[in-house]
Amino acid sequence: MAQAIPIRKNSPLKASCHECSLSNLCLPLAVEENDLERLEDIVQQGRIFNRGEHIFDQSTPFRSCFAVKSGSIKTSIITEGGEEQVTGFFMPGELVGLDSMSGETYACTAKALERTSVCEFPIEKLEELTGKMPELQHHMYHLMSQEIQNSHQLAMLLSKNTAEERIAALLLSLSSRFQRRRLSPTNFSLPMARNDIANFLGLAVETVSRVFTRFQNQGLIRARGREVELLDVEALQTVTREFSRQGCQ
């Protein structure tokens, strides 16, 4: 079943983790240079999806986690009634599918927001490997824990914060994720539509639109379509913290 290792390693189509520019963000982050090829042996690299295509589908058998290599991914849950709830956005270097590691099927649907390439980690092989590599296991725990925290953070945003606070928080989150990749933290292009933002943040599209223009009028951002420029990061941070400040009497 397993392909001969030399073939995979030498295949020009299979770019290696060694050469990947995201190796300081992705799973290789937790792996010694020497052990990197053990990770390379299980990863299936280079799958490419066009905008709108599904990487995986809720209720199909869970097989793999996916690392975003380029592009971006939206995950969402479809309820019985056909309503969509966006649960997350994933950018290069981030791992998708961690919420599916219980149960037989994927817990959500993952859709490419633009032309996107991913690396696939078959879950059985990944579990086998983490069993042998304590640092990689540790890193998996770390990532999953992080995702729990992110989700709690989102729940908090949804239950306690105003529309402005939610949107400021999202912009700043994206900003810092661009920064991690050594891209401009103040000048970027939103990978998702207003609709997705609204759904993710529990708002109506109209509200998202209004807040964008309000921020623009206040000189906090400049936005045309999906192109965004953060003009006053500090002010945005103040917006997100305003809520908790008020709580402090």
Next chain:
Amino acid sequence: MAQAIPIRKNSPLKASCHECSLSNLCLPLAVEENDLERLEDIVQQGRIFNRGEHIFDQSTPFRSCFAVKSGSIKTSIITEGGEEQVTGFFMPGELVGLDSMSGETYACTAKALERTSVCEFPIEKLEELTGKMPELQHHMYHLMSQEIQNSHQLAMLLSKNTAEERIAALLLSLSSRFQRRRLSPTNFSLPMARNDIANFLGLAVETVSRVFTRFQNQGLIRARGREVELLDVEALQTVTREFSRQGCQ
């Protein structure tokens, strides 16, 4: 550093996982009978907390995960401004602290809602053990994934559902968790105050109170204080699904 194993195993104060009534819910669930003592070797059992006492505190060093043995626990995040956000309720057999496995400190504060006993799993030893026991590792992934899903579910509830739907969902969640423990799924005592429910569900206390009385008037439940009886489980399920139904045109 490690105590002599025979002493621990024979100590009358250290009840064993073998004898624990929750062994089919808790971590032992994933462990072969034969291997159970390896788990027993690392667990520190029997710590007891009174109502209101902290099991651990946000921003103190993260050392252990805790399994609830009896009683119940509330976890919450305290924001800079002192605002509390309840992130979860934990019942016997459930594992607390999974959200803290990234970072040096606990990600939230865990507080006993009543007199509560817990089993402590020092994280370093637990990680070491899961590295040696594939099924236990698999179970950890399963639990963490489950918690991500729960949190997404909560986010969904918060962003899309009405007060009635949220409260019906919480009641049903508690119901099924009592049922897993072979307790009555229709007749139980809420471990948490209305305040905690409100905070958890992103509502005002007054709203929670109103919904409880409304449900009562509709004959869905009977509630006096923390004592709750679910009179019409099906109707409650309908309430939680009503939203998604509407979405289906």
Next chain:
DNA sequence: GTACGAGGTTGATATGGATCAATTTGGACG
């Protein structure tokens, strides 16, 4: 170039639940 449709913006109105305020209940304790 023009037509088309999806995505985005703007305006007017409605509403669920927050907030403020008052009262009641219940449990802990002397």
Next chain:
DNA sequence: CGTCCAAATTGATCCATATCAACCTCGTAC
């Protein structure tokens, strides 16, 4: 058994955001 304080309930009002409706913008296809 009464006192006291926190928790819970009930009522009245207000507001942020949803909803409904109209319009605009831009990319794509012909």
